Amino acid sequence: EEGVWCRSLLSDYREACREVVVGAWERPLKTSVYMTLLGGAWACFHTKPDRSSFESTLLDCSNQLCLLSPWIRSSTSDGHVQSLMKLRNEGRLRYASLGLVCVVYHADYDPDNMLYEAQCSTLSTPWRELPHRVLDIGFTGRWWILGSKMKDYDINKEEFKHLPAHMQETSPPSTEEVERNERLHKESWLALTVEDAVDSEESQ
Structure with missing residues (x-):
């Protein structure tokens, strides 16, 4: 009886595999989309x-900011990283795989906190509040919010708020400007000859 059941099961699997192969042969585009x-x-x-990746990325960002003078740090970057470091030091960062x-x-409390509010499962944060508590999203090897901040x-x-609007934003130099600056820089290192000095005085 067990042998009959096994043969029937193998027959079903064989038929299912045959249908998959035939379907893939008949609909190559659909199969390609599914495989992709x-x-x-x-x-x-x-x-x-993973969790260690976020910790490492956060510490790297904190170190990069610490190497800069407070006067030139981006307030957005510094504020975001400082708030994450504060939550990390308080043991309130949580990681969830979805x-x-x-x-x-x-989270509201450190997991080692022995207060009743921290240990009572009835008072724990409901999952419906998770979207409001999300600090970062990990996808394809990157932490996207931290990277954007x-x-x-x-x-x-x-530093630039007191400047006129047209001076607050800069655009990259054109190719001609780059070539001109490079040429002037190279010429500045050339030795000045007597003829050049005379020509310069005459032009003035």
């Missing part, structure tokens, strides 16, 4: 950052 989605999901799952992504959120971390925009 599965491959992408597998890559996202295996490159998902399949293809992971999140870091803040650290953009231009060495530029203090508060």
Whole structure:
């Protein structure tokens, strides 16, 4: 009886595999889309950052800011990193894996806190409040919110608020300007000859 059941099960699996192969052969485009989605999901799952990755990234960002003078640090970057470091030192950072992504959120208490409010499961934070407590999202090996907050971390925009609007933003130099500056820089290192000095005096 067990042998009959095993043969029936193997027959079902064989038929299912045959249908999958035939379906993939008949619908190659659909199969390619499914395989691409599965491959992408597998890559996202295996490159998902973990808790230690967030700790390491946070400490690196804090060290980068510490190397700068307070006068040139971005207030956005500094404030965000300082708040995360405060929560870390208080033991209130939490990590949750959600399949293809992971999140870091803040809790109300340290897990070692022995207060009744901290230990009572009835008073614990409900999951519906998680979106309001999320501090960062980990996906494809990166922490996206921390990365965006650290953009231009060495530029203090508060320094330029007193300037006119057209001077608060700069644009990269054009190719002609770069070439001209390089040429002038090279010429500044050339030895000054008597003829050049005379020509310079005459032009003045």
